[in-house]
Amino acid sequence: xxxxxxxxxxxxxxxxxxxxxxxxxxxxxxxxxxxxxxxxxxxxxxxxxxxxxxxxxxxxxxxxxxxxxxxxxxxxxxxxxxxxxxxxxxxxxxxxxxxxxxxxxxxxxxxxxxxxxxxxxxxxxxxxxxxxxxxxxxxxxxxxxxxxxxxxxxxxxxxxxxxxxxxxxxxxxxxxxxxxxxxxxxxxxxxxxxxxxxxxxxxxxxxxxxxxxxxxxxxxxxxxxxxxxxxxxxxxxxxxxxxxxxxxxxxxxxxxxxxxxxxxxxxxxxxxxxxxxxxxxxxxxxxxxxxxxxxxxxxxxxxxxxxxxxxxxxxxxxxxxxxxxxxxxxxxxxxxxxxxxxxx
Amino acid sequence: xxxxxxxxxxxxxxxxxxxxxxxxxxxxxxxxxxxxxxxxxxxxxxxxxxxxxxxxxxxxxxxxxxxxxxxxxxxxxxxxxxxxxxxxxxxxxxxxxxxxxxxxxxxxxxxxxxxxxxxxxxxxxxxxxxxxxxxxxxxxxxxxxxxxxxxxxxxxxxxxxxxxxxxxxxxxxxxxxxxxxxxxxxxxxxxxxxxxxxxxxxxxxxxxxxxxxxxxxxxxxxxxxxxxxxxxxxxxxxxxxxxxxxxxxxxxxxxxxxxxxxxxxxxxxxxxxxxxxxxxxxxxxxxxxxxxxxxxxxxxxxxxxxxxxxxxxxxxxxxxxxxxxxxxxxxxxxxxxxxxxxxx
Numbered sequence: 013x014x015x016x017x018x019x020x021x022x023x024x025x026x027x028x029x030x031x032x033x034x035x036x037x038x039x040x041x042x043x044x045x046x047x048x049x050x051x052x053x054x055x056x057x058x059x060x061x062x063x064x065x066x067x068x069x070x071x072x073x074x075x076x077x078x079x080x081x082x083x084x085x086x087x088x089x090x091x092x093x094x095x096x097x098x099x100x101x102x103x104x105x106x107x108x109x110x111x112x113x114x115x116x117x118x119x120x121x122x123x124x125x126x127x128x129x130x131x132x133x134x135x136x137x138x139x140x141x142x143x144x145x146x147x148x149x150x151x152x153x154x155x156x157x158x159x160x161x162x163x164x165x166x167x168x169x170x171x172x173x174x175x176x177x178x179x180x181x182x183x184x185x186x187x188x189x190x191x192x193x194x195x196x197x198x199x200x201x202x203x204x205x206x207x208x209x210x211x212x213x214x215x216x217x218x219x220x221x222x223x224x225x226x227x228x229x230x231x232x233x234x235x236x237x238x239x240x241x242x243x244x245x246x247x248x249x250x251x252x253x254x255x256x257x258x259x260x261x262x263x264x265x266x267x268x269x270x271x272x273x274x275x276x277x278x279x280x281x282x283x284x285x286x287x288x289x290x291x292x293x294x295x296x297x298x299x300x301x302x303x304x305x306x307x308x309x310x311x312x313x314x315x316x317x318x319x320x321x322x323x324x325x326x327x328x329x330x331x332x333x334x335x336x337x338x339x340x341x342x343x344x345x346x347x348x349x350x351x352x353x354x355x356x
Numbered sequence: 357x358x359x360x361x362x363x364x365x366x367x368x369x370x371x372x373x374x375x376x377x378x379x380x381x382x383x384x385x386x387x388x389x390x391x392x393x394x395x396x397x398x399x400x401x402x403x404x405x406x407x408x409x410x411x412x413x414x415x416x417x418x419x420x421x422x423x424x425x426x427x428x429x430x431x432x433x434x435x436x437x438x439x440x441x442x443x444x445x446x447x448x449x450x451x452x453x454x455x456x457x458x459x460x461x462x463x464x465x466x467x468x469x470x471x472x473x474x475x476x477x478x479x480x481x482x483x484x485x486x487x488x489x490x491x492x493x494x495x496x497x498x499x500x501x502x503x504x505x506x507x508x509x510x511x512x513x514x515x516x517x518x519x520x521x522x523x524x525x526x527x528x529x530x531x532x533x534x535x536x537x538x539x540x541x542x543x544x545x546x547x548x549x550x551x552x553x554x555x556x557x558x559x560x561x562x563x564x565x566x567x568x569x570x571x572x573x574x575x576x577x578x579x580x581x582x583x584x585x586x587x588x589x590x591x592x593x594x595x596x597x598x599x600x601x602x603x604x605x606x607x608x609x610x611x612x613x614x615x616x617x618x619x620x621x622x623x624x625x626x627x628x629x630x631x632x633x634x635x636x637x638x639x640x641x642x643x644x645x646x647x648x649x650x651x652x653x654x655x656x657x658x659x660x661x662x663x664x665x666x667x668x669x670x671x672x673x674x675x676x677x678x679x680x681x682x683x684x685x686x687x688x689x690x691x692x693x694x695x696x697x698x699x700x
Contacts, residue, residue: 013357013483013484014483014484014485015484015485016435016484016485016486016487020435020459022485022486025484062679063679065675065676065679066679066681091360091364092547096464098445099673099675100444100445100673100674100675101442101444101464101466101671101672101673102464102671103671103672103673103675103676106550106671106684107676107681107684109550110550110552110684113549113550114549115364115547115548115549116547116548116549116550116686117463117465117472117475117476117547118463118464118465118472118671119461119462119463119464120440120445120446120462120463120464121461121462122445128461128462131461132461132476132480135479135480135483135485136476136479136483138483139357139358139479139480139482139483139484139485140357140358140359140360140369140483141358141359141360141366141479141483142360142366143360203436203459203460203461204459204460205457205458205459205460206450206453206454206457206460208454327445327446327447327450327462328445328447329443329444329445329447330444331409331443331444331447332409332447332451335406335407335409335410337410337451340450340451340454342460
């Protein structure tokens with residue numbers, strides 16, 4: 013039995029383990045600073061498809077298949093897939109995995125979907141309802157621009173605060189705790205409330221999401237009675253350069269200093285100067301692949317022991333924006349500990 | 357601890373109980389055959405809003421608030437909200453509940469979302485991660501037509517197989533099993549796989565969804581080693597008149613006869629002849645409010661003892677349809693038992 017902790021948090025009884033991950037990315041991500049950590053860099057953003065939506069579905073399918081293969085398993089060994097993406101009605105995920113014939117739970121928390129998937133999927137596994145699942149999220153730059161902003165063919169100029177949606181898929185195989193195995197494990201989660209600070213600018217998502225990240229992180233510290241120094245790394249995403257600065261300020265105002273042991277996936281994934289990515293990376297895949305490719309291996313090796321992972325999401329759509337609505341945001345926090353155990 | 361059963365199913369350890377529900381509906385639903393069972397019939401489909409999307413958010417907010425009030429609780433007693441709807445990026449739910457300040461898990465399984473919500477929410481509660489949650493889904497006829505088909509202002513003629521999206525919200529308060537209480541309880545679930553039979557007609561969703569319903573129902577019987585006669589009622593939704601006939605035929609072909617003890621929420625909710633609703637009702641709210649308003653009270657009173665509830669969903673979007681894609685569908689099955697216990 014898991015348990016509810018404080019106001020918005022849960023603790024797993026036997027922490028579910030992340031036994032394998034897959035990161036499949038587009039060419040731009042494959043030219044960035046994390047290039048050598050990704051499993052598969054696709055040469056063409058079209059991914060053998062006629063449409064951007066179908067290209068994203070291709071990523072979603074490849075991600076799940078590769079994660080399962082890297083775990084040394086077959087699809088039949090996966091009892092459920094928890095997945096989501098940014099496209100209307102989640103078609104990146106549904107069309108991607110429809111041929112895989114696995115029971116499917118569709119999730120939506122925008123760019124924080126991987127956090128929701130780890131929280132709910134982890135609870136499902138820890139609660140005894142499944143031995144082994146896959147959680148997966150995808151995004152595609154061209155499909156996202158078309159969905160939320162402008163078709164690329166218009167050639168609009170990008171504002172300095174705009175982010176660059178990551179083209180990629182991150183898929184994790186999560187299974188019931190096995191004490192004989194050394195894999196990073198999900199030990200606790202803090203689910204986010206919807207926080208809306210009145211931002212309306214679709215090209216400044218970092219500013220919209222930072223208050224949601226601050227709200228969840230502060231609630232997490234309170235629920236678990238921890239402080240920033242209790243974590244080797246606090247990894248947000250995808251706030252980007254401006255949102256991350258704002259988050260640090262919001263937390264400092266409440267007495268929490270994360271400057272020495274934190275970063276944001278939107279900052280890590282691209283080289284701002286070389287790649288012309290302005291505020292940084294975004295999209296559900298941004299935080300999912302940065303965690304999987306860069307940070308989980310450090311946890312696996314024991315180089316870091318305990319991470320607070322806080323993916324962030326903006327919950328508007330193109331219609332709500334056109335109607336003058338503000339942008340509601342959410343952040344889900346997940347605590348991941350190294351599989352390398354020390355005596356406490 | 358819950359457990360995994362067969363291929364796609366789960367069984368709850370201490371079945372989570374549905375202690376209260378709310379059904380808030382629009383005027384057309386309030387003129388239908390189930391009118392007297394609904395909690396709240398709103399006089400105007402605009403629901404004091406400037407936009408259809410905002411009207412749906414209003415429904416979503418009212419549904420959650422009323423369910424909590426009917427349970428004799430405050431919002432602070434609800435630890436998590438699991439919710440979803442049909443609009444792009446789930447804005448019906450997110451804008452509806454953003455002011456409620458409760459941790460939020462966004463779900464998407466189209467018109468089967470209530471089944472996903474009961475399955476995952478039930479597992480979360482039974483697994484010990486929450487004492488009490490709300491699961492909720494909404495839909496709005498005008499917002500759905502605009503999202504998936506044509507703006508109402510065009511005055512398009514409706515085809516005979518088209519369904520009428522229900523304007524409403526269904527919200528359930530689900531809490532950990534308390535043997536001293538007599539409330540209907542969720543005892544098991546079978547999660548659906550995505551099934552795509554190649555249907556492309558956005559005005560014939562029943563035909564697209566029937567094969568998914570058949571797939572999940574047959575899997576359910578196999579996983580639990582049951583037969584149709586083991587259930588007092590098998591309640592699908594929202595297949596409508598044509599989809600329900602097709603489902604019965606698909607099941608009969610596999611040796612399962614559900615003709616004597618089944619119905620479909622899309623058939624129950626409107627009067628086909630009097631209300632000009634063609635194939636019947638649809639939308640996430642259709643099955644959620646029909647179950648809550650009409651069938652759960654029968655379970656509560658012990659008039660029926662065991663129900664197999666199978667909401668169905670179509671997972672396309674307007675873009676995939678325009679691109680010539682077929683419609684992938686899903687159905688999630690949930691077993692609900694009466695709170696009135698007999699000696700077995």
